[in-house]
Amino acid sequence: MKNLKINIWTGILGIINCVLFAISWPVIFSTAASDAFTGTNLTSGTGSFFYFFAAIGVVLNIIALLKSRKANISIVGPVLGIIGNALFVFTASMAFPAIVVLIIGTVFIFLNHPSKNSVQN
DSSP, X not given: OOXXXXXXXXXXHHHHHHHHHHHHHHHHHHHHHHHHHHOOOOHHHHHHHHHHHHHHHHHHHHHHHHHHHHXXXXXXXXXXXXXXXXXXXXXXXXXXXXXXXXXXXXXXXXXXOBOTTSOOO
C-alpha cells in the first residue's frame, strides 16, 4: 500500500500542533500578564496564531480524509485529527484533550492501514 503525501504532511502538522497546543496556555497567560503591566494588547494576536494553526489542521485533515477514503486507507487518523483540531478551535481551554486526541490521530495517520472494506490483493 502506498503512503499518501497528504497523510505524511497531515501527520507532521499534527505533531507540530501538539507542541503548539502544549505551549499555548503559558504563552497566552504570559502575554496577558505582560499586557496588564505595559498597557498593550498583544494577547488577541497571540491567541490568533494558535487558532490559525488549529484551523489549518482542520482543513488539512479534511483533505486527508477525502483522499484516504478515495485510496481505501483507514480514515480513523484524519477523523481524530479533525476532532482534535476542532476542539482547540472551539476553545483554547480544550488544549489538553485536543493534544491527546491529536497524538492518537497522528499515530493512526502514520500507520496508513487499509480500510476495513477494501479488497486485499
